[in-house]
Amino acid sequence: MKSPPLFTALLEALEQLPGIGKKSAERIGFYLLNNREVGENLSQALRTALDNLGHCRICGNITEGEVCKICSSPSRDKTVICVVETPMDIYAIEKTGIYNGLYHVLGALISPLDGKGPEDINIDGLLKRIEGVKEIILAIKPSTEGDATSMYLAEILKKKGVSVSRLARGLPVGSELELTDPLTIINAIKNRSRL
Ligand SMILES: [Zn+2]
Structure with a gap:
């Protein structure tokens, strides 16, 4: 039929x-x-x-207006930026309540096998935001693509004189941040290591 x-x-x-x-x-x-x-x-x-709904023109988060609630909040610490792959990762970290800085969404990860290079992820937007920023936390999932992206970003950011840290290991390799339980994320943020 x-x-x-x-x-x-x-x-x-x-x-x-x-x-x-x-x-x-x-x-x-x-x-x-x-x-x-x-x-x-x-x-x-x-x-x-x-x-x-669209994407925040500053950080790439999902937002109703032009700028998201986190970017426009006066109570957020503007000296720390947490770099994530997708807006969903922001939700996962926000649920823990442990982080009070800003975010930056890359939109994708560097993945030579899929033909995705540094020009395909939102790095320029991040570089435009680093003035006055003391620390950038790379909250990118542990995987081949995630590691390649983190290493690439750490290299450029350190050259610009920004302190770069990375979530502690403890996140299972290949795991998506949004599927990780809040306690694991809290520990990964608390025990982040400097790159
Ligand atoms: Zn935003």
Whole structure:
């Protein structure tokens, strides 16, 4: 039996989501059509989010206005910047409540195998922000790409005279920051080492 083309299109769209395979896409697709209110809510929330949320022009965090709440907060320590791969990492660190500095989102990591070099990640934006900054904490996941990116950044930043540190080992290799439990992140920040 062939499913209606519109349903196939919905399943194909769902399959683009991270962690959603064919089977999950089918389950969600049927569910949304059978529970129309859930479907409507989802559709509306997504539309509104896409229309109104963007990236902070300073740090790259998700924000409703031009500048995010963290960058515009007077109570944040502006002498420390924590460098992360994605806005999701910011959420993971913010949940711990241990960090009160600013952030910078790279957007990607250096990965020669995927053809991603230093020019493909937001380093220029970071370099423009280092005036008056005392410490830059590299909170990038331990992996081949993460290590390459950290080493590259440490090199340039040290040349600019900024103190660079890195989250303590203890984060499992290859682990995503956003999936790491808060206590492990707290320890990794507390025991960060200078590069
Ligand atoms: Zn920001």
